[in-house]
Amino acid sequence: MTPNLVTVFGGAGFIGRQVVRELAALGCRVRVACRDPEQALALKPAGDVGQITPIQANIRHEGSVRAAIRGADAVVNLVGILYESGNQRFQTVHEAGARRIAEAAKAEGISNFVQLSALGASSESTSLYARSKAAGEAAVRAVIPEAVVIRPSVVFGPQDDFVNRFASMMRIAPALPLVGGGHTKFQPVYVGDVADAILKVLTDSAQKGRTFELGGPTVYTFKEILELIMRETGRHVGLVPLPYDLAKVMGFFMELLPVPPMTRDQVELLKSDNVCSGNLPGLRDLGIEPKAAEIVLPTYVDIYRKGGRYSPVQPV
Template sequence: MSISLDGKKIVIFGGSGFIGKYLISKFSQFSCTIKIVSRNTKKFKNVKFLGNLGQVEIGKLNNFSEKNISEIINGSDIVINLIGILYENKLQKFDFVHSQLPGIIARSSKNQGVGNLIHLSALGVESNLESNYAKSKFQGEKNLKFEYPDATIIRPSVVFGKEDNFVNLFSTISNFSPFLPIIGDPKIIFKNKFFPILNFSEGTLFQPIYVGDLAEFILKTVNLKSKTFNLAGPNILTFKEIIKIILKYKKIKRLLIPVPFFAANLLAFFMEKFPQPPLTKDQVLLLKKDNVSKKGYFNLSKYVRNPKSLEVIIPTYIT
């Protein structure tokens, strides 16, 4: 599929983060200008030189008001929203970041005559409404579509890559812990009428997508309007299988301890006290639902040639 972004002005909210850096690298192949909008000025130095000289502009925004957002996107052709948080703190709440902000960006984009608006959500948010993360993400999609009906929504499964928050978390834990948790309730299997067996080997299912493939997909679909894409990688894996892949390429052995959801909730209660909690009670709720999509891989492979699996990419950044 032929894509031309020459002469376009692109604004990326949250562009200084993990996914944003890969997206900038893709867009910088064209003669376009890319403006990165973020609160975190420390991350700007990591993205400013990803493009050609002067191609990447910086838009620091401390107050995400409609007035400020409208000024930032004035004259732009494409607006992409990548902003998201995994947990709440005193400064950032799901309701504003995931629910209100997409609507504000959408309304500002509509009023400023932006040609294309792309919003990054998450796979399964419409069916996991017990979780505040998922509920806020789904409400954000609704607010976005209400203000800008032609917006395109992209819902990826767990995203992995060199600086991800998933694989790297368990890789780091394995550096100092003799065991790793396998979170999930067991399935009860009756091999006969009287002796049930607890099977912890199944657990939550994931269909991880490589960040480079996600960036390529956004590039290839950037000119489409009014679409909602579920996205997923080539392989469906259990939580346990993902942990085993990490350990395989680190060339270490660790004891894998089954942690039922009630115990995970107890762990999360204490971990939530950390400034950057590795696990929250809300994330435990997310883990109760499989994060897979039958159509997700079809959508990805339609626009991305040979999507990469976890086992292919992990050896390039896990040590």
């Protein structure tokens, strides 16, 4: 049941680029729906002539969402934000935007729908990000009960925001803070495994209506992740414990920057572990063997060892 035409919202983003490349390799036509279609142009060579089409869509605007979905067989929603700015609020993007896409999909008769959520999504969370992700899941399921929800832990791979951000900081900073002591646990998952999972659920009707938690093979504390990045980049910086309250004060001031490196809401997120519960299906249930960070990181953080710096180009 390979869909013919798939609309991927957020398809020019980090996970989206991998999903679009894999869908094209499978032979699907792909509409890459994003606010600035120029961001998706570099993806076109990943497909044949006319196979990958960037299309302008803002999930806060219904008309553009409907136009992006028209005629599609399946929809993947990868739109997400890490901090609020201007009209980009957690509620409007993660909840209202997801509902708008689901309603437009339903109007087109589409039930093959994948919603990217996040581990930790919960209506009980003290983090607005996590509550809005849970609200987005519920909004989509209320419209399309067959929708598949995917909750990854932190995702790594070439061009990621997480490993590259800390590796970049290690080039210049003498020390990095360990919020809450750096004890929060994560289960980093490889972007290729996340994309494989999305393709599996899109092409297997037996997965409809399920929720998956995606994590890699190893659980690390935040401190252990920074130590791993230091090992792989050959950099050594101090790691300084920073109590949550102090981190929130720093977050308050950082929120004044155009791209805040840390927000108060992210500090709230760090108070809970970000690991698979074991109560929901995961990668292995989809026949995917999760790749270890130790195998993948050397393939893209070596530039820091050589004194290079991260340039956020979009590879095909």
